[in-house]
Amino acid sequence: MHTLQKVTHSRLPLWALPKDWPRQGSHIALADIEFKGAKIDRITPSALFENSSPRSASAPALAPSLMQTHDTVLDLKGALVLPGLMDAHTHIDKTLTLQRIGEVKPGLLNAIQAMMLDRAQWSPSDIRSRATQALQWAHAAGVCHLRTHCDWWEPTTTPLAWEVLKDLATEWHSRIQVSRSALIPLTLFKDLNTALELAKVVSQSNAPSHRACLGGFIHTSNWDPQALKHLFEAAQRFELDVDLHVDEELQPSAQGLQSIATLVTEMRFLGRVVCGHTCALAQKSDKEALGILDQVAQSGLTLVTLPVTNLWLQDATPHRTPRLRGMTLIKEARARGIPVLMGSDNVQDPFCAMGSYDPLEAMIIGTPMGQLGQAFDHWSQSICQTAWLQSKYESDSAHALQPGAQANLVIFTQANATGFPSQTLPRVIVRDALVL
Numbered sequence: 458m459h460t461l462q463k464v465t466h467s468r469l470p471l472w473a474l475p476k477d478w479p480r481q482g483s484h485i486a487l488a489d490i491e492f493k494g495a496k497i498d499r500i501t502p503s504a505l506f507e508n509s510s511p512r513s514a515s516a517p518a519l520a521p522s523l524m525q526t527h528d529t530v531l532d533l534k535g536a537l538v539l540p541g542l543m544d545a546h547t548h549i550d551k552t553l554t555l556q557r558i559g560e561v562k563p564g565l566l567n568a569i570q571a572m573m574l575d576r577a578q579w580s581p582s583d584i585r586s587r588a589t590q591a592l593q594w595a596h597a598a599g600v601c602h603l604r605t606h607c608d609w610w611e612p613t614t615t616p617l618a619w620e621v622l623k624d625l626a627t628e629w630h631s632r633i634q635v636s637r638s639a640l641i642p643l644t645l646f647k648d649l650n651t652a653l654e655l656a657k658v659v660s661q662s663n664a665p666s667h668r669a670c671l672g673g674f675i676h677t678s679n680w681d682p683q684a685l686k687h688l689f690e691a692a693q694r695f696e697l698d699v700d701l702h703v704d705e706e707l708q709p710s711a712q713g714l715q716s717i718a719t720l721v722t723e724m725r726f727l728g729r730v731v732c733g734h735t736c737a738l739a740q741k742s743d744k745e746a747l748g749i750l751d752q753v754a755q756s757g758l759t760l761v762t763l764p765v766t767n768l769w770l771q772d773a774t775p776h777r778t779p780r781l782r783g784m785t786l787i788k789e790a791r792a793r794g795i796p797v798l799m800g801s802d803n804v805q806d807p808f809c810a811m812g813s814y815d816p817l818e819a820m821i822i823g824t825p826m827g828q829l830g831q832a833f834d835h836w837s838q839s840i841c842q843t844a845w846l847q848s849k850y851e852s853d854s855a856h857a858l859q860p861g862a863q864a865n866l867v868i869f870t871q872a873n874a875t876g877f878p879s880q881t882l883p884r885v886i887v888r889d890a891l892v893l
């Protein structure tokens with residue numbers, strides 16, 4: 458590891474640059490990033506000279522030796538650079554269990570059943586070793602922020618994994634900021650007193666270094682508008698953010714997303730509200746779906762799309778090739794200014810056999826799945842924009858690639874902006890201005 462003072466000729470994504478950032482012909486001008494201690498001090502357009510055009514697809518990769526020098530100034534020669542990455546939606550309590558479980562019948566509800574059986578053998582050391590592996594993989598991929606959901610089935614007993622993940626969040630704080638969301642079946646919020654008790658317990662384990670949110674599983678199989686209202690009332694009472702699994706299905710009648718948008722507006726809910734999945738939105742008529750997105754935009758919700766798990770679980774029938782993708786309407790959401798994040802979701806558990814806690818893996822699958830143009834300049838913010846997940850109870854909502862932010866960068870030594878997210882390995886990870 459060595460400390461950097463400056464990187465020159467970096468190609469930053471358009472979303473992270475000021476509106477008046479200069480162009481160089483048809484290209485976006487490259488950037489020099491100066492560090493002061495562990496922070497970004499200045500970002501300025503690179504001086505023009507022959508090396509200052511962006512990497513072309515045919516350009517030779519940055520020599521590994523260049524990255525291994527101990528120079529305090531690195532010339533990146535047009536390499537793509539993102540801030541430290543974020544994985545907005547994972548399940549590191551359940552992860553890496555599929556190998557011992559074996560074959561699982563297709564579909565979400567079968568996966569839930571298989572997971573319930575496996576839970577009988579969970580112990581603190583089992584959870585700790587699987588979750589630690591997940592964090593190690595995420596860290597190696599360049600992740601600085603990770604949100605994990607944690608299964609919570611009993612109204613009165615805190616799950617083992619909730620405590621283990623809290624300890625891990627504290628231990629990993631200098632490497633990855635881990636936040637937790639309690640994933641509670643909606644039925645447990647039926648009774649308001651139970652809802653308040655659940656929110657109280659979650660709020661007691663909330664801390665700036667390891668935020669805890671109230672979450673739930675909202676699906677047509679357990680739909681209960683009163684319980685949903687209790688969930689939000691309880692979260693509001695204890696000043697909690699909310700992060701939910703919503704309409705993770707292809708049933709066009711699913712009402713979760715619309716009901717949440719209405720509730721949040723009517724209650725003037727103050728915390729951050731994040732809705733993961735919302736697959737059913739893509740099954741509604743355009744008129745209905747776009748009307749719901751208008752409401753979502755007004756109510757300030759963040760959406761999270763989980764391409765790998767949606768492809769794995771939705772439209773799943775044995776011996777039949779799936780026809781439907783399960784991706785929510787992310788282009789229409791962004792067109793309305795709705796924050797859209799992309800996450801790994803389940804990794805090597807009954808819900809999804811594959812995965813590696815590399816947010817770029819979700820992007821590699823999500824980009825063709827959603828036919829997303831400008832993957833680097835526009836969509837890469839879906840794996841970087843920590844402000845979109847950040848609590849509204851916190852004040853700092855600046856994005857991660859500007860003066861004053863922590864000097865955390867991911868440098869892609871091979872990729873070019875047109876072909877991104879292909880060729881995003883190898884990477885050079887810079888943390889607190891140190892080359893790892």
Ligand SMILES: [Zn+2]
Nearest residue numbers: 606702802803
């Ligand atoms: Zn999930």
